[in-house]
Amino acid sequence: MFIGMYKSVNSPKEFFTEERDTLDFPTQITRDSERFMLHKTMQVSSKTQLSRIIASAKNNGIEYNIKVD
Numbered sequence: 001m002f003i004g005m006y007k008s009v010n011s012p013k014e015f016f017t018e019e020r021d022t023l024d025f026p027t028q029i030t031r032d033s034e035r036f037m038l039h040k041t042m043q044v045s046s047k048t049q050l051s052r053i054i055a056s057a058k059n060n061g062i063e064y065n066i067k068v069d
Contacts, residue, residue: 001044003053004068006036015063016053019044029068 004017004025013034017025027038044050057064 001050002041003044003050004041005039006031006066006068007039009035009037014039015066016057017068018065019050026068031066031068 001019001021002023002025003019005014006017006029007014011034013036015031015036023041025038025041029036042053044053054064056062
């Protein structure tokens with residue numbers, strides 16, 4: 001499974017997407033009237049690894065499990 005990390009082009013905001021089975025993430029999206037670029041994709045090989053990513057996001061105030069189309 002894969003997740004994507006998006007960063008805003010105008011502010012320090014960032015977020016992680018929900019899990020996907022493929023790497024078909026859009027390179028640019030608009031969310032809450034703000035533009036985001038795909039910063040990186042990560043292959044998540046286990047639920048433990050995903051839990052660590054989510055815990056890190058929570059600790060840093062980063063949104064996670066966001067659906068993108």
